[in-house]
Amino acid sequence: MYEALDRMSSQIAGAPTGTEHVRRQNIALILRSLRTEGPATRTELARRTGLAKATVGTIVGDLRAGRAVSEDESVSSGRGRPGRPVTLTGESIIGLGFEVNVDYIAAVALDLAGTVKLIETRPVTAGHPPDIEQLVGVACEIRDSLIADGHTVVGATIAVPGLVSHDNRTVVWAPNLGWDDVKLASDLEDAFRDPCPTTIDNDANCAALAEASHGISTDSASSLYLTGTVGIGAGIIEDGRLLRGGSGFAGEVGHMPIGDPTSVCGCGRLGCWEASIGLRAMLRGVGMSEHETPVKTATAVAARAERDQGVRDALEDLGRDLGTGIATLATVLNPEVIVLGGYFVPLGEYVVPAAGRVLEERLPSAAMHLPEIRLSSLGIHAAALGAAEGALAGVYAGNVPV
Amino acid sequence: MYEALDRMSSQIAGAPTGTEHVRRQNIALILRSLRTEGPATRTELARRTGLAKATVGTIVGDLRAGRAVSEDESVSSGRGRPGRPVTLTGESIIGLGFEVNVDYIAAVALDLAGTVKLIETRPVTAGHPPDIEQLVGVACEIRDSLIADGHTVVGATIAVPGLVSHDNRTVVWAPNLGWDDVKLASDLEDAFRDPCPTTIDNDANCAALAEASHGISTDSASSLYLTGTVGIGAGIIEDGRLLRGGSGFAGEVGHMPIGDPTSVCGCGRLGCWEASIGLRAMLRGVGMSEHETPVKTATAVAARAERDQGVRDALEDLGRDLGTGIATLATVLNPEVIVLGGYFVPLGEYVVPAAGRVLEERLPSAAMHLPEIRLSSLGIHAAALGAAEGALAGVYAGNVPV
DNA sequence: TGACTTAATTCAAGACTCGTACTAAACCTG
DNA sequence: CAGGTTTAGTACGAGTCTTGAATTAAGTCA
Missing domain, CATH: 1.10.10.10 (Winged helix-like DNA-binding domain superfamily/Winged helix DNA-binding domain)
Known part of the structure; x- marks a missing residue:
């Protein structure tokens, strides 16, 4: 591992x-x-x-x-x-990770041994997403209680569904939260009474890190994590490191122009990948409606698929579209492992085989290894766990004194 | 710089x-x-x-x-x-780079100051590509003459048109050369009388490195190099480092399934990007035939385009297809600069504006910076120069004693 | 000529790692 | 149960490297 x-x-x-x-x-x-x-x-x-x-x-x-x-x-x-x-030992050094999402804030505290010392999810007031004060409040409270227990918190990382600046300190754009150009890292560092290096990262990046350190892709240094919700996000791990791109926005794969060129995306353009394989497109395909969360929705679809050939066929179509995008990404990035998360997990058995077939067909050369498609194993806390892992990364890299 | x-x-x-x-x-x-x-x-x-x-x-x-x-x-x-x-000073320390291609072997010697101390191209016997003995012969001869002049050669790198293993020591598959699973690094190290660390790399990777160190993208740490010949290759530089992927085959972008789904690629599949924007597809579009080299061919096309609206229209189509792929890559990788090399260079003025427009349209979010599309500035010796640069990289990274 | 100013070197102190010698703590044998 | 054997861990001196202070070097300016 x-x-x-x-x-x-x-x-x-x-x-x-x-x-x-x-x-x-x-x-x-x-x-x-x-x-x-x-x-x-x-x-x-x-x-x-x-x-x-x-x-x-x-x-x-x-x-x-x-x-x-x-x-x-x-x-x-x-x-x-x-x-x-x-x-x-978990006695002392702790990395702290949070995930902010539309309807909850999740927190994970991880000790050096890799043991989860604290894990919790707090729903936020229904209707409108959490604001910055709310996050700051939760973060300070949890951090203070850890310190009161005698732990040393060496860093905190916040996973956010949106674009994060290259220096990992600013949320540039998080449409679902309604956040725009928020200097979140500085806000939090000011709120924490003692110094606590704080960084922000994209939620898919964090989930990718979580899978690579605690999840299903611990055996690989080059992996690709794809999360399916209403949109499609990716976290790319290359040689053990997250790939961030020139301005930190790498991995926004949902808008690759590789989907059905007639389907309209939420962003207003035609042919985005997520317009073909996002949650809504999947639901249109199987003729069902949305539940509270993407995963619950997909679980319901999976239940229906068990006895409905039409649903299975629709999911196989989806799998092929998924496979096309995966093939594109695999051709460019050559990962060893591709991890599917979000709503793809409950639908794995219906979607992955078709995706795998397309991937195999589209492999540029026989000399190239076929990446392995796996399902995420970490569930809802993946992003917060990865964030905590990221907070500890400095220690393992020798950049943080112990 | x-x-x-x-x-x-x-x-x-x-x-x-x-x-x-x-x-x-x-x-x-x-x-x-x-x-x-x-x-x-x-x-x-x-x-x-x-x-x-x-x-x-x-x-x-x-x-x-x-x-x-x-x-x-x-x-x-x-x-x-x-x-x-x-x-x-260039008195002593030298990095040596070679490029093997179908019809020539190029060599570049680079000193620490970044001065090119030697640059030459040797045509090989027409009809069949160079074999390993030929390369070994040229490499030893040039290296010996540099040593005779009092230089210290700290390393050599060979740029090869094909797939290179992740450890940069083996040519896995180079169809144009007819090389298959050749342990080239070891062969050369054995042939050099004194120890000389030798690595192999893909030619597009080397060219990308050359542009980033001596060429048009020296101002950026995250760039993407695209070379157009019969196929399309890419070198991806992320945070100053080449992205290699799990088995070293990252950047084989020519076979991304994003082209015209009806056009047949050399690999036998449909819809590969290079089936739409490779040299042959371009020639079909403008209704012209091939010259000796891709660049000469493209120069002839550019000359015709100057007075032929039909050719210009065909090139604009090509530019749009190019733009679609660039948009895909930019969405995934978020580079700051995209450098076009190979046959795209002579056609720049006809192709780049259309590509830029598509790229602009397809940008996932307004918050994302538009990557800049530039034309390669280094010409035929780019790959060998990048290889030489790669041979010196260890010195600048502190991994090689001086 | 002498004061000033900036460049480069010398020197002793401090922080490491490393190999060797030495001590500690078990088991085995008769 | 005593002494030998074997392996773990520590103490210590040597060597390498950075560093800040003091010193020397080499110019300009008045």
């Missing part, structure tokens, strides 16, 4: 490097090893990382002092002095 | 970090600064990089000993002791 994280040891370009940087890098190396390959004795860690035993000793000592790791019972391996394995 | 290079200071993930690594990183920092912002005195370099004056002093001393930089005349700035600026 966590292979994607293994590649995250990037560093700020252009910064002078000194010996404290070396230490941070090696701390991160040990943390990643503990996370990726599990608890280990100091000697074992030295073997895994290539560091000298003495170095591992001092670093583990520091980490223990900072309560980032704890020492387990001695474990004898037959001969010789038994080792004392160390484990990542 | 060279903004893309500024982001390249990545490092091998998972390697233990010691003090010699710190030194390499800081050496690279100074080299990048000299390249990006030009010659400077030690004090000026300290200011630019944030390093201590003493550190800059010792590093510059080492670089001078290794003949990577040289000291210029003293330059007085009014008051005080005049500084002695140092400049990157």
Whole structure:
């Protein structure tokens, strides 16, 4: 697991490097090893990382002092002095993730060991989406209670359904929330009493990260996450890193001009992909109406499909359109794994086979590996979980002192 | 210039970090600064990089000993002791790039200063494409002559028209050359008498790198290079890094299923993009025939277009199809700059305006910046130049000792 | 000529990693 | 149960690198 994280040891370009940087890098190396390959004795860690035993000793000592790791019972391996394995602990360091959506705010707190320490969803007043004060309130409250419990919150990330600036600090445009050019990161950092580095990210990006770190695509460093709701969003992970594009808007795949050229999209144009495979288009195809949420809607459709050939046929059509877009994306990005989320999950068995067939037909060359299509495993909290993961990323990358 | 290079200071993930690594990183920092912002005195370099004056002093001393930089005349700035600026020099360190194509092998030698020290194109025996022995022969000969002149060749990269493995060592499939699963990097490293790290890359990737480091897109860290020949290839640069995909085959955009669904592609399928905008499709559109090379062909078409409205109309159609694909790619990747190369260059004035209009129409949101469409500026040696640049990348990234 | 100003180098201090030697804690053998 | 064996972890000195302060170098200006 966590292979994607293994590649995250990037560093700020252009910064002078000194010996404290070396230490941070090696701390991160040990943390990643503990996370990726599990608890280990100091000697074992030295073997895994290539560091000298003495170095591992001092670093583990520091980490223990900072309560980032704890020492387990001695474990004898037959001969010789038994080792004392160390484990990542949830005692101290916490990454905090939130997802703001039209009808709820979700929160996840993740410790270094990858354990979810807190997970909750708060519905917001029906009718109108949450405003910034509401989010700030929830975020401060949850963060304060974690701190009161003795945790150190090393960062927070907010997942937002919309366009986020390249520096991950501003919500440029979130039509569903009615947010426009909101300097959310600064707002939150001001609201938090102590310093707490805060970033914003697109919800599909966060969900992609969640699947790559805790979900169904942990075995791959190059994956593509597609979420189906009314629109279609994507999170692209390339070599363990999120692909953001020049202004941070990469992955807005819903409006690729590859759908049925006669169908009208919500954006007013013709032929957008999501005009063919968005939730509404799916419902039109099967002749059903919308429930409260996309997933509930799709669950109802799946139930109907079980005994209605017409619905199954419509879903197969949908699968083919889905496959065309997936083939386009796979041709450009060459991911190893494609994860389908949102409303596609309940419809998986009806949609994925057709999509897979189109993908296979459209593969540019036999030499190219066929990406594997999988269904998301994380459900509603994917984005918040990925956000929490993102908040911890700095620690594992060696950019945040522990 | 060279903004893309500024982001390249990545490092091998998972390697233990010691003090010699710190030194390499800081050496690279100074080299990048000299390249990006030009010659400077030690004090000026300290200011630019944030390093201590003493550190800059010792590093510059080492670089001078290794003949990577040289000291210029003293330059007085009014008051005080005049500084002695140092400049990157071409005396010693060289990156070597080759491009193998159907009818030629091109070579470029690039020094640290970014000066082209050698550039040549060798036609190969007409009729059949070069074989591996031929390439090995040329590469060894050119490398030996550079070494004889006192240069140190720090690496070589070969640009190949085809699929290259993710580790950049094997040509998986190059149909035009008739190469199939060739372990080219190892073959060359064996043939070079002294050690010379050698990598292989796709020709469009190399050309993209060339444009980003020496060409028309040096001002951007996120660019997309599209080359038009019989097929359509792409090189994607994201945050200064080439996007390679899970198995290294990213950018095979020619077979995206977004073209006219009735036109047959060379690969046998229908609707591939290159079946609509490849060289042959363009020629069918304007009713002309092929010359020796795509660029010569396109030049002839451009000449005809000057006085033939029918040709201009056909090219405008082509531009729209080009624009559709560009819109698709821009929606997914959100590049700042799109560079058109290959046969598109001579036809720029007839094709780009239509493509730009489609792109503008198809932009997912007004908040998204419109990528700028530019024409390649480097001509036939782009790929070899980019390959040479790639061979030097390790030096600027601090991965190669100087 | 002497004061000033800025550039570059020297030097000692501090932060690391690393290999070696040494101590600690188990099991095994007779 | 005592002594040997084996493996884990630590102490310590050496080596590398950055850094800030002090020092030296090389000009201009009055």
